[in-house]
Amino acid sequence: MTETETETESRARRYPLLAAPHVRLAGTIDHDMYASFRDQIAKAPAEGTIVVSLSTLGGDPEVARLMGDEVRLLRDYTARELLFLGKVAVYSAGATFMAHFPADKRFLTRETRIMIHERQMTKTVELSGPLRACVASLKATLHEIEQSIDIEEEGFRDIIAGTKVAFDEVRERAPTNWYIGAEEARDLGLVLDVI
Template sequence: MIAATLTAADFRNPAIMLCDTVDYAMYESFRSQLADAPAEGLVVVELSTLGGDPEVARMMGEDVRFHSELEPARRFVFLGKAAIYSAGTTFMSFFAPENRYLTRGTRLMVHERKLSKRLSIDGPLTTCIATVKATLHEIEASIAIQNEGFENLIRGSSVTMDEVLQKAPSNWYIEATEAQTLGLVAAVL
């Protein structure tokens, strides 16, 4: 069942308000506000961020998914304001498309995960192989996690995975009305 499209008035008093870098401090604030959020009805999660830790975004997203499944009397809705970059877009992807909203002029930014690492090879040859394989496995696992997030983001939209994979390496910025046209969000307020 598709939920009714909300209006600006529905977002008057967000239960959860988050702003700044997606990090463990934001996660603590999120968990605290989630504990105080209404036990039923609309639970608006408002966010503005220039990005941060994608694993923290996934933790917050899993909390939303978990509570949505356990507490069907609650409707968790995302409201993005001004900038929803990187980890913020990852977090948004955990909300059903009909529960994603942006304010006018907001920009989403989608990009590939980044890795900065020096590989030091020193020691017996078999150990060197293990070190290289471990790094390769880390990269492969990170790509798989990244692509799961991309799939969550585009599910139900007109955007294809090929399109995301083509645009993400160079930072894909999506203006709010374009995000709505593409089906990434329900509406722009």
């Protein structure tokens, strides 16, 4: 059952800080977004809560992890509260970034969707030369895949920490692109509330 517009507006009034995010990110998660993120964080007020909003169809998961680590360090070293506000689409690397905020510090606007999926790789391995060199090339690719799976599973654990979602469920649903609407995300505890 979806809420009426009045119920959502009433809920939004409980969180006045979310009306004017200090950091507004939209588009592909890449090094340009990281630079904008750093610039906006530097211009945020020196004290008090910082609100970070994001709308993205995805991008580079390692840049998302880098921005997330910046959030963690800021929280750990300054003890400041940082809130996440997902708008419209929080897909792929966006969910990776969102995972760096505790579940009770995450919010979505109504009609927003989160999309969680497995990391993907497109790679051609060309074998040429001495056999030992071929073995080394294959092992290097295998190690890259294994490390990517480890990083992916760390991210899955981060996004579900403190929620009603079991690790096995997210791992089972991720291969087919798991889309989660705002209200379902709230009901699962993936976000604190929907505004």
